[in-house]
Amino acid sequence: MSIASPRPSINLSRRTSTSTITSTRSPSSSRPASIRDSTNTTANSTPVPAPSRRRDRAALREFYNLQASDAAKAPPAPITQQQQQQQQEDTTPPDALAVLDAPSFSADRYVQELLTSSDAEGLLRTLNSITISSLGLEGDKKALVYDNYTTLLSATKTISKMRENVDPMAPVTTTLEPAVGHIVDVAVGISESRKGGGKGGSKEGDREVVRWVLGAPKRLGKMKEEGRNEEMEKQWDEVRTLLEKWEGVKGVEEVRRKCEEVVGKD
Structure with missing residues (x-):
């Protein structure tokens, strides 16, 4: 009679597989953390738009009495020191955009002055500011068109409801017309008879x-x-x-x- 060799412990095999899986997943789990760190750094490095860039959009909303969104009504988030520094570096002076609204604005002269008085970095900042303002105005224009379209749809629905309420009354008004005409004829006859009695009478x-x-x-x-x-x-x-x-x-x-x-x- 032969003695069988002992079987390997089940707990030992499970520990080995678990350690293998842990060692295999540890590099991959560290990668998303690095990616998240880089994403947060990129998000924090995004420049915050300056208030001067929303000047025209605010004026347009005020002129057409457009309601601001909930995001605009919410209190602004605190600005970190890094964002404040980047904002100061990337902010264009208000006069750079105020010139565009002047009645005597000349595009050629404005471009020549920028080329002679600004370096490459200043030109890029001005271009960025003008582009952002243009995109903002374009968005406000679309919002205004959408608002007018919504008002038109609301007016159309109101007119349709009014017609639906008036149509059932059409047979009633058709029936009342002869009765009203008869009442008018009788009233005219009575008035004429009174006038005749007052003038001459019998x-x-x-x-x-x-x-x-x-x-x-x-x-x-x-x-x-x-x-x-x-x-x-x-x-x-x-x-x-x-x-x-x-x-x-x-x-x-x-x-x-x-x-x-x-x-x-x-």
Whole structure:
């Protein structure tokens, strides 16, 4: 009977494989760290745009009353010493861009002055500033176009909703038109009949009015005896108005005199 050789320990094999994997991954895990360090260094070395470069964009937003984005409303992040130093080195004087907005600006003269007064580094800075300002204005122009387009779409939707609300009322308005026309015709007829009655009226009505005026002195005297002075004054005003219209007609002055004797002259 032969004795079998002992098997290798499972724990020992696992430790060996684990150490191998760890040693294999350690170089690769160190590489992303170096890459991240280089990325952070590159991000920190990016120059921060100066406030003067956003001058035209701010003016355009203010003129067209464009709302600033949430990022613009947020408080600015603190600037590190390295960023501040790079910003000072890469900042173009405000006058360099203010000249472009002058009414008497001449492109040829501006270029000649830059070539004679600036070195290569200054020319690159000026070119960079002008390019950034141009890109900013282009972005604001697109934002303005988009804002106007959004307003147009909103107005179109509003008009469509108004039409949808008006269309169901079309049959109702069509039905009301004949009724309104009939009411207008009736009103015109009533108005004309009133005017005709005021101008001439029937002969019988005129006779009744004349009889009423001729009997005014007796009625006024009776009202005065009964103490109805207010009613007497009111009726006397009506009679006097008719007498003034009939001025020159025979018998009018006599009726006026009798009424004034009862009421008394004003």
